Amino acid sequence: xxxxxxxxxxxxxxxxxxxxxxxxxxxxxxxxxxxxxxxxxxxxxxxxxxxxxxxxxxxxxxxxxxxxxxxxxxxxxxxxxxxxxxxxxxxxxxxxxxxxxxxxxxxxxxxxxxxxxxxxxxxxxxxxxxxxxxxxxxxxxxxxxxxxxxxxxxxxxxxxxxxxxxxxxxxxxxxxxxxxxxxxxxxxxxxxxxxxxxxxxxxxxxxxxxxxxxxxxxxxxxxxxxxxxxxxxxxxxxxxxxxxxxxxxxxxxxxxxxxxxxxxxxxxxxxxxxxxxxxxxxxxxxxxxxxxxxxxxxxxxxxxxxxxxxxxxxxxxxxxxxxxxxxxxxxxxxxxxxx
Amino acid sequence: xxxxxxxxxxxxxxxxxxxxxxxxxxxxxxxxxxxxxxxxxxxxxxxxxxxxxxxxxxxxxxxxxxxxxxxxxxxxxxxxxxxxxxxxxxxxxxxxxxxxxxxxxxxxxxxxxxxxxxxxxxxxxxxxxxxxxxxxxxxxxxxxxxxxxxxxxxxxxxxxxxxxxxxxxxxxxxxxxxxxxxxxxxxxxxxxxxxxxxxxxxxxxxxxxxxxxxxxxxxxxxxxxxxxxxxxxxxxxxxxxxxxxxxxxxxxxxxxxxxxxxxxxxxxxxxxxxxxxxxxxxxxxxxxxxxxxxxxxxxxxxxxxxxxxxxxxxxxxxxxxxxxxxxxxxxxxxxxxxxxxxxxxxxxxxxxxxxxxxxxxxxxxxxxxxxxxxxxxxxxxxx
Numbered sequence: 001x002x003x004x005x006x007x008x009x010x011x012x013x014x015x016x017x018x019x020x021x022x023x024x025x026x027x028x029x030x031x032x033x034x035x036x037x038x039x040x041x042x043x044x045x046x047x048x049x050x051x052x053x054x055x056x057x058x059x060x061x062x063x064x065x066x067x068x069x070x071x072x073x074x075x076x077x078x079x080x081x082x083x084x085x086x087x088x089x090x091x092x093x094x095x096x097x098x099x100x101x102x103x104x105x106x107x108x109x110x111x112x113x114x115x116x117x118x119x120x121x122x123x124x125x126x127x128x129x130x131x132x133x134x135x136x137x138x139x140x141x142x143x144x145x146x147x148x149x150x151x152x153x154x155x156x157x158x159x160x161x162x163x164x165x166x167x168x169x170x171x172x173x174x175x176x177x178x179x180x181x182x183x184x185x186x187x188x189x190x191x192x193x194x195x196x197x198x199x200x201x202x203x204x205x206x207x208x209x210x211x212x213x214x215x216x217x218x219x220x221x222x223x224x225x226x227x228x229x230x231x232x233x234x235x236x237x238x239x240x241x242x243x244x245x246x247x248x249x250x251x252x253x254x255x256x257x258x259x260x261x262x263x264x265x266x267x268x269x270x271x272x273x274x275x276x277x278x279x280x281x282x283x284x285x286x287x288x289x290x291x292x293x294x295x296x297x298x299x300x301x302x303x304x305x306x307x308x309x310x311x312x313x314x315x316x317x318x319x320x321x322x323x324x325x326x327x328x329x330x331x332x333x334x335x336x337x338x339x
Numbered sequence: 340x341x342x343x344x345x346x347x348x349x350x351x352x353x354x355x356x357x358x359x360x361x362x363x364x365x366x367x368x369x370x371x372x373x374x375x376x377x378x379x380x381x382x383x384x385x386x387x388x389x390x391x392x393x394x395x396x397x398x399x400x401x402x403x404x405x406x407x408x409x410x411x412x413x414x415x416x417x418x419x420x421x422x423x424x425x426x427x428x429x430x431x432x433x434x435x436x437x438x439x440x441x442x443x444x445x446x447x448x449x450x451x452x453x454x455x456x457x458x459x460x461x462x463x464x465x466x467x468x469x470x471x472x473x474x475x476x477x478x479x480x481x482x483x484x485x486x487x488x489x490x491x492x493x494x495x496x497x498x499x500x501x502x503x504x505x506x507x508x509x510x511x512x513x514x515x516x517x518x519x520x521x522x523x524x525x526x527x528x529x530x531x532x533x534x535x536x537x538x539x540x541x542x543x544x545x546x547x548x549x550x551x552x553x554x555x556x557x558x559x560x561x562x563x564x565x566x567x568x569x570x571x572x573x574x575x576x577x578x579x580x581x582x583x584x585x586x587x588x589x590x591x592x593x594x595x596x597x598x599x600x601x602x603x604x605x606x607x608x609x610x611x612x613x614x615x616x617x618x619x620x621x622x623x624x625x626x627x628x629x630x631x632x633x634x635x636x637x638x639x640x641x642x643x644x645x646x647x648x649x650x651x652x653x654x655x656x657x658x659x660x661x662x663x664x665x666x667x668x669x670x671x672x673x674x675x676x677x678x679x680x681x682x683x684x685x686x687x688x689x690x691x692x693x694x695x696x697x698x699x700x701x702x703x704x705x706x707x708x709x710x711x712x713x714x715x716x717x718x719x720x721x722x
Binding site for chain 2: 044049087
C-alpha cells in the first residue's frame with residue numbers, strides 16, 4: 001500500500017518544493033537562519049546515533065557538521081532531526097530538513113522519481129554474511145547447506161535466495177520478524193549464518209554473547225551505496241553537499257588532517273593549495289568563502305578521521321575500510337580533483 | 340476413704356489452652372486459605388512454582404548478576420561466555436537523557452523547576468483535606484501551564500533573552516512523556532464532558548457535531564492521527580507556516596482521548612435516574628446549575644474507574660510518538676541502544692526493564708489514587 005501512496009505524497013511534496021524554489025535558495029535560507037537542519041536516522045550505530053551526553057555522533061552526522069563548517073566555518077551550526085524511514089523523504093521535500101544524511105541507499109527510482117538528488121556516496125554498504133569463527137569458513141562460497149538467519153519480507157531474503165541459487169548451493173532460511181529476534185536466534189545457534197547489511201552486521205555483533213567468536217565474511221552480495229540527499233532543482237546547494245564530501249575525500253588523499261591543516265596551508269603542493277583556498281577561488285564558485293575546505297578539515301577532519309572515529313577498527317564496531325578505502329588503496333572512494 | 344476423692348469441684352478456671360497449632364498463626368492461615376482442599380492445594384503449588392519460575396530469574400538478572408558500575412560496555416560484557424545480568428551502569432550513564440532527553444544540560448534546572456512546581460501543586464490538590472482548593476486549582480490549571488510553557492520553551496522579549504529558547508526537538512525522555520500525558524489528561528476531561536453533554540443534547544446541531552466528532556476520533560487509530568499530523572499536515576500548510584511537532588502531537592492526543600472520555604462520561608450520565616433531572620428542574624434550576632450541582636457530581640463519581648482507565652491508556656499511548664520521530668521515555672531508551680559504547684547482549688533487556696518499572700510506577704500510582712477517591716466518594720452505592 002505504502003508503495004502506491006508514496007509517489008502521490010511525494011508528488012504533492014514536489015508541488016510544494018517547486019513553489020519554494022521560486023523564493024529563496026536553500027543556501028540563503030540556511031544563512032538567514034544561521035544553521036543547517038540535517039535529517040538523520042533515529043539511531044544507527046556509528047552512522048548517526050546520540051551518545052550518553054545527547055550529542056549526535058557518526059559518519060552521517062560528520063557530513064552534516066562538515067557542511068556547516070563549509071558554510072559557516074562552525075561545525076556546530078547544525079541541528080539534527082531524527083527521522084523514521086517512512087518520513088525521511090517527505091521531511092526533505094517539505095523543507096523540514098535541508099539535507100538528508102541518513103544511511104539512505106542511492107537507487108535509480110529514488111534519484112529520478114522523488115524529486116531528490118544524491119550528492120555522492122559516503123559509505124559503500126552491501127549485504128554480507130556473519131559466521132562463527134569455529135565454523136572454519138573463510139568464503140561465502142563454502143556455505144553450501146548452511147542455515148541462514150534473516151529478517152522476513154525484506155530484500156535481504158531475496159538476495160540470499162539469488163546468491164545461493166546462482167552458486168548451486170542448497171540452503172535453509174530461518175526468518176524472523178524483528179532484528180532482535182534474528183540476533184537472538186543466531187546467538188543461540190539456531191542457524192550457521194546471519195545475513196543483513198554489512199554495517200548492520202558489525203553493529204549487531206556487539207549484541208552477541210561473545211562478539212570475538214564471530215566474523216564477517218568478505219563477500220558482499222548486494223549494492224547499497226549510502227549517501228547524503230538534497231532537494232532537486234537547487235544546484236547551488238547540491239554542489240555544496242557534493243563538494244563537502246569530495247573535500248573530505250580529497251583531504252584524506254592529500255594527507256591533510258585536522259592536526260596538520262594549518263601547516264599544510266603553506267604547502268608547495270598545488271593540489272593542497274587549491275583545496276585549502278591558498279590558490280584559486282574555488283570556494284566562491286560554490287557560493288562560499290575560499291577557506292571552505294580548510295574549515296571542513298579543521299573542524300571535522302578528513303574522511304579517514306571521521307571513519308576511524310565513528311566506525312573504524314578502534315571503535316567497538318571495528319569495521320575495516322574494505323571497499324570504502326580510497327581508490328589508490330584498493331577501495332571505491334574516488335573524489336574528482338579541485339581544480 | 341476421704342470425701343475429697345468422691346467428687347471434684349473445680350475451684351479455679353481451667354487454664355486456657357492455646358488453639359490447636361493447625362488452626363492458628365501462619366500454619367492455620369495456610370491450611371484455611373491455601374490447602375483447604377485437594378484442588379486448592381494443587382492450585383497453590385502451581386502458583387508457587389509459577390512465581391518461582393518468573394521471579395527467580397528476574398531477581399537473578401536484575402539484582403544478583405547485575406553490573407552496577409562501569410564506564411563503558413566492557414564492564415557489562417558477559418564473563419567467560421556465561422549470561423550477563425542487568426547493566427545498570429548503562430542506565431546510570433544515560434539517566435539524565437532518560438529524564439530530560441537532549442535538553443541542554445546547562446538549562447536542565449528549568450525542567451527541574453517545572454517538575455518541582457508540578458509536584459508542589461498536584462499533591463495538595465490530590466489530598467482532599469488540604470486547604471485552599473480553589474486557589475490551588477487555579478494555580479495548577481491556569482498559572483502553572485503558562486509558567487511551565489515559558490520555562491520549558493524559553494522566553495525572549497524583544498532583544499532581551501530572559502531564558503534561551505530550547506526547541507521541542509531536543510526535548511525527550513520522561514519530560515516528553517509527562518508533557519503529553521498531563522496535557523492530554525487535563526485537557527481531555529473537560530472536553531470529554533462537554534462532548535458527552537453535547538451528544539445527549541436536544542439541540543440537533545450540537546448533537547450532530549458531537550456525534551460526528553466522537554465517532555471520527557474513535558474510528559481512527561492513534562498511530563494514524565500522529566502520522567497524519569506529522570507527515571501530511573506540513574504538505575497542506577502554506578510555505579513558511581510550520582506547526583511545532585510536539586504541538587501537533589499534543590492536539591492529536593488530546594482530541595483522541597477526549598472522544599474516549601466523552602463516551603465514558605456519557606455512560607455515567609445515562610446511569611443517573613430521570614428523577615434526578617426532574618427533581619432539579621422542579622427546584623427551578625436551569626441547565627448548567629442542574630448539571631453542575633446535581634447530575635455531573637453523581638455521574639462522574641460513578642465512572643471514576645472508566646476515567647482513570649482512559650488516563651492510564653493515554654499515559655501508555657504516549658510511547659506511540661516514536662513513529663513521528665519524537666523521543667518519549669521508551670523512544671529515548673530505544674535510541675540509546677544504538678550507542679556502540681554501551682552495546683552489550685543485556686543492554687536491551689536492561690533498558691526495557693527500566694522503562695517497564697517507570698511506567699508501572701506511574702500507572703499503579705494513578706490506579707491506587709482512583710481507588711482511594713472511589714472509597715472516599717462512595718455514599719451508599721458501594722456493595
